[in-house]
Amino acid sequence: MLDPHRLSVFRAVVAGGSVQAAADNLGLTSSAVSQHLSALARETGLVLFQRAGRGITPTPAGLELAAQSEEAMSQWGRLDSVVADLREGRSGRLTVGYFSSAGAAWMPRLVKRLTKELPDITVKLVLTEVTSRNVTPDIDIVIDPPDGGGRPGYRKVPLATDPFVAVIPTRHHLVHERTVALADLRSETWVSNDLVGSLGHRIVVSACAAAGFTPRFTVQAQEYHSAIQFVAAGVGISVMPRLAARSLPPDVTRLRITDPTPMREISALVRETARPNPAAERLLEMLLDLNTHPARRGRVP
Known part of the structure; x- marks a missing residue:
């Protein structure tokens, strides 16, 4: 199994363009960064970098590993956040995807109300129409495609026309x-x-x-x-x-x-999980209530 810390150091080198830049950004010595790169190369059996003048540049395999590891590192970061929440006594974390007009019209008041009801929850909002890659929202507010297709692992709840x-x-x-x-x-x-x-x-x-x-x-x-x-x-x-x-x-x-x-047509996609997610269900209730009573969000002609 790959070491997530080594993988994050590797990604920092690819993003920063050099070992020294990654070391400066991560607060490590260049020697420590090089050791992590060597260990990751042994773990993967891949040549991740090649010499380019006085520096190094990622090989095609290195670039592919950096690209493909983005989702895994995102999920690892999510797990790390869960651990932090548990350690600090917060009851949970809710990731909500939205598109811009729904975000402006609905989300500020709904999130304020939700966090007032559930003060120990952390809500992360993601504008999924521009940042859909590697995001797994607990509830995602979406525009339905004409074919009405769903999303694996989610149940669809119609909200509004x-x-x-x-x-x-x-x-x-x-x-x-x-x-x-x-x-x-x-x-x-x-x-x-x-x-x-x-x-x-x-x-x-x-x-x-x-x-x-x-x-x-x-x-x-x-x-x-x-x-x-x-x-x-x-x-x-x-x-x-x-x-x-x-x-x-x-x-x-x-x-x-x-x-x-x-x-x-606007729907909410709610992620299906092994354990109930009370925060997601409560936000869904609020969304349904908001769209059942349009006067509560302000009518427009």
């Missing part, structure tokens, strides 16, 4: 309307608010195709806050999830979209 809305500047000619047919936006200049090819982008483009047109994206903002600022400046309109358009500046407003209404 989130319709998309049109975000327009207040000087737009549609500003006095409450709803707009999607086809009526065909001639508008569009500002994207998601990555091309992402699930949210595909939902919007698919709905536009159903309405008989392809949107003309002039600005690829790729995230909600920037897109809203482009709309405020009068560059164009944007179609985004209602959850992302909860808080808008005074010179921007939103309209409901009809014929058709793009929709995204």
Whole structure:
């Protein structure tokens, strides 16, 4: 079995680019770092580094070991945190995955309430839409793909249906309307608010195709806050999830979209474990309650 400490020293050398850099970062002597590298090479039977001028550089095998060990080291760090929690008398740790609009709209109040009810718990929040690799959340708030596929080791609990809305500047000619047919936006200049090819982008483009047109994206903002600022400046309109358009500046407003209404489904994935996880179940209860009573999170048109 590989020694986790030696593996972490090895990864520090790969990341730092040299034995001396790793030694400085880890608070070790360069001799101690070299000894750990030699011991790891014997354990693995691999040549992990090769000479490059006066220094060393990872071999292809070394680079692969560094890449593949990331998940194992992440899990080891999680176990180390569990030990620290037990030693310091904390009752547990909860890792929660989320995407940005759900994080902004729901998580601050829910985490505050959860930690008030369970003061000994440590909550770790992970923005999984940009950091999904090597993360195993206890509960993960996700956007369902159209095929409704699940995730091994998790049970899926539907939370909410989130319709998309049109975000327009207040000087737009549609500003006095409450709803707009999607086809009526065909001639508008569009500002994207998601990555091309992402699930949210595909939902919007698919709905536009159903309405008989392809949107003309002039600005690829790729995230909600920037897109809203482009709309405020009068560059164009944007179609985004209602959850992302909860808080808008005074010179921007939103309209409901009809014929058709793009929709995204939001679910919680709860990790199935051998032992009950009361904190995860309590957070799930809060999420379900929040989405059963929309007034508690603030309605938007």
